[in-house]
Amino acid sequence: MHTYLESVGFKNIRSRREMDKLVSNTVLHFDEKHLFEDEDGRLMGEFSREYAPDMGVTVCGEFDDRGDFHPDYYIPYLHANNISSNEEVTIERHAGKVSYAGACDDARCGVTIIFYLLNMGEYRSKIHQIDPNEKLGPVRFSALARDGKVLLPVRKEEWWVKQAEKKSIEHAKLVNAARIGDEDAIESLTVEDMDLYTMIQQRIPNEDVFSIVDTTFMPYGIECDQYSIVGTINRLEKVRNIYSGENIWKMEVTASDITFDVCINESSLMGEPKEGRRLRANVLLEGEICFT
Numbered sequence: 481m482h483t484y485l486e487s488v489g490f491k492n493i494r495s496r497r498e499m500d501k502l503v504s505n506t507v508l509h510f511d512e513k514h515l516f517e518d519e520d521g522r523l524m525g526e527f528s529r530e531y532a533p534d535m536g537v538t539v540c541g542e543f544d545d546r547g548d549f550h551p552d553y554y555i556p557y558l559h560a561n562n563i564s565s566n567e568e569v570t571i572e573r574h575a576g577k578v579s580y581a582g583a584c585d586d587a588r589c590g591v592t593i594i595f596y597l598l599n600m601g602e603y604r605s606k607i608h609q610i611d612p613n614e615k616l617g618p619v620r621f622s623a624l625a626r627d628g629k630v631l632l633p634v635r636k637e638e639w640w641v642k643q644a645e646k647k648s649i650e651h652a653k654l655v656n657a658a659r660i661g662d663e664d665a666i667e668s669l670t671v672e673d674m675d676l677y678t679m680i681q682q683r684i685p686n687e688d689v690f691s692i693v694d695t696t697f698m699p700y701g702i703e704c705d706q707y708s709i710v711g712t713i714n715r716l717e718k719v720r721n722i723y724s725g726e727n728i729w730k731m732e733v734t735a736s737d738i739t740f741d742v743c744i745n746e747s748s749l750m751g752e753p754k755e756g757r758r759l760r761a762n763v764l765l766e767g768e769i770c771f772t
Contacts, residue, residue: 482554482555482556483626483764484556484624484625484626484764485537485556486626486745486748487556487558487624487625487626487728487743487744487745487748487764488531488532488535488536488537488556488557488558488624488721488728488743489531489532489535489720489721489723489724489726489727489728489745490502490537490556490721490723490724490726491724491726491745491747491748492724492726493724502537502723503537503539503551503554505529505723506527506528506529506536506537506538506539506554507527507539507549507551509529510527510528510529511528511529511530511536512527512528512529513525513526513527513528514526514600514601514602514604514605515543515601516601516604516605517604518578518604519573522542522543523542523543524540524541524542524543524578524601524604525540525541525542525543525549526538526539526540526600526601527539527540528557531721531722531723531724532719532720532721532722532728532730533719533730534558534559534560534561534730534741535556535557535558535559535719535728535730535743536556536557537554537555537556537557538554538555538556538557538598539551539553539554540552540553540554540555540577540578540579540600541553542578552577552578553577553579555579555596555598556624557598557622557766558622558623558624558730558741558742558743558766559598559620559622559741559768560620560621560622560740560741560768561620561741562620562732562739562740562741563618563619563620563770564618564619564620564621564738564739564740564767565584565586565593565617565618565619565621565738566617566618567584567585567586567617567618567619568584568585568615568616568617569582569583569584569616569617569619569767569769570582570583570584570616571597571603571616571769578600579596579597579600580596580597580600580603581594581595581596581597581704581705582594582595582596582597582619582767582769583595584617584619585659586738587652587653587655587656588648588652588736588737588738589697589698589735589736589737589738590655590736591697591698591699593621593738593765594704594705594765595619595621595705595765595766595767596705596764596765596766596767597766597767597768597769598622598766598767598768599768599769602769602771603769603771606771616769617769617770618769618770619767619768619769619770620740620767620768620770621738621740621741621765621766621767622740622741622742622743622765622766622767622768623707623709623733623740623741623742623743623761623763623764623765623766624742624743624744624763624764624766625742625743625744625748625759625761625762625763626744626745626748626761626762627744627748627749627750627761627762628744628748628749628750628759628760628761629749629750629751629759629760629761630713630749630750630751630752630753630754630757630758630759630760631690631710631751631757631758631759631760632757632758633712633756633757633758634690634691634694636694648737655669680692690710690758690760693710694710694712694758695709695710695711695712695734695735695736695758696708696709696710696735696736697709697711697735697736697738700762700763701762705764705765705766706762706763706764706765707762707763707765708761708762708763709733709735709742709759709760709761709762709763710735710758710759710760711733711734711735711742711758711759712733712734712735712756712757712758713731713732713733713753713754713755713756713757713758713759714731714732714733714734714739714755715731715732715755716729716730716731716732716753716754716755717729717730718730718746726745726746726747727745727746727747728743728744728745728746729743729744729745729746729749729753730742730743731743731744731753731759733759740765742759742761742763744761
């Protein structure tokens with residue numbers, strides 16, 4: 481059973497029989513369907529049903545010679561509404577199943593962002609129309625959280641916010657320059673890291689770490705598409721899963737200057753979420769490439 485199924489409102493599904501029932505319901509009453517051929521020429525199907533606004537379950541599988549559909553796996557999803565990154569995206573198939581991972585280098589967070597590709601069917605249907613030299617992107621990120629905590633915001637003066645925005649832009653420029661081998665940019669980034677380390681060493685004995693660190697977006701665990709985030713809540717709404725009746729918090733969050741949508745089961749969230757407060761969670765990162 482998928483670990484993040486509870487994020488979209490299926491926390492109480494515990495048995496294989498209940499899961500099979502949900503898979504059958506999704507395939508029989510789908511809202512969206514994609515048919516495509518994989519690299520070996522097999523006819524594959526992708527059936528999605530929305531069980532709450534912008535979120536639900538996608539079932540993927542193969543059609544046999546008689547046209548019967550055989551489910552292989554399912555994935556809970558959350559569709560994001562806003563573009564998160566305009567960087568070039570690289571797509572690669574997973575080894576164990578017909579699914580894909582995307583990766584993009586975003587200077588804002590300083591790491592290669594790897595995500596599970598949600599619109600696989602659309603990608604496969606358009607792959608023969610895509611110029612090999614054409615840049616893939618932009619991409620919309622969304623995240624599924626199994627549990628999380630609400631943190632109070634860090635107090636910021638207006639002058640500090642403006643200065644932080646300026647530094648963020650300058651930092652992104654330095655990272656891009658460093659990627660192409662600019663030695664001055666590399667040296668400047670090294671000095672920045674040393675100054676940051678010194679500042680943390682001075683403050684950490686007397687302050688909580690989350691009063692020093694405003695937001696974070698960093699890899700978590702050994703799976704490449706999972707991240708630990710601390711992000712500011714920009715917008716939020718509580719929605720209801722029509723199948724299970726469970727409530728889910730859907731939030732727009734900004735972490736390390738990257739804005740994306742997050743969903744979390746109401747019963748798994750500690751604290752009261754409000755705009756301006758922060759969300760701390762470990763998430764599965766998903767993404768959709770914008771083809772139009």
